[in-house]
Amino acid sequence: MRTFRGAQDETLQTLPARDTTLNLFPKDFASTYRLAETLTLPELNAYIKTKIERGADDTQLYLSEKYERYSYPFAIVVLTLIGVILSARKSRAGVGGQIALGFVLAFVFIIFVMLSRNLAQVGSLAPLIAAWVPSMVFTVIGLALYRFVPK
Template sequence: FSENGEEFAAISFRKMDFRDITDSPFDLMKARYDLTQMNLTALKNYISTLKKAGLDATEALVEFQTRFSFPFINFVILIFALPIAASMRGHGRAYGFGIAVALSFIYWNILQVFKVLGEVGRLKPLLAAWTPNGLFLIVGLYLMVKVHR
């Protein structure tokens, strides 16, 4: 027994064969890295390694998909913000800046909620990464039609 009261067994051997382990020590060390710090190639390889080992790669898949959806935020926010800016012509720059900061904060929080939903498996990684863009784009297009009338 160990000091904690757990049972353990000691096996003595002269030589042990690890043919079943195909991962290199470098592959095993990747688990310590932060997914947000990996480049796309490393992230893709990490996902492949997890899948080969039979481990859950959901969190890494969400991060991978988010890397592709994130650059479209600029376009989506532009479509969303243009009708709002057009309808607030009488207000000052500070007011417009405040609205922009508020919209960015709302978008960022929605993005984080969907990322977490994807990471815990409630949404598929593709949906978790792209739904916030889709929601804001739909609302932005609706506002454009409404302001245009």
């Protein structure tokens, strides 16, 4: 063990051998780009557990993916109900405006999901909240459309 005290002062001390076994494997150095999307839910849970046990700080991406897998089915139901509400509205101008409004709402939802995912990845928002906020906001929008859109 070398100890430096200033630019020229150095001491050398010999210590007995130490075991430096690390819990690392060659597969740990492989690329993990978009890995979370390819794992099944049990594999994802095991991967998150391994990352936490190793003390990694980059679990936000994987936790976000896990929670989004639970929130997307709910979001599909909410967006379908919004589509039904918009299509049930009677209009003499035709269905073009209704279709356009449906597309705009779908694009706004996608942008909102991407924004909340990015906020979860940088740590500004908890992954659980980030996964459910878009669905909850669009649930409120759907309820407002149901209440105020003429039938």
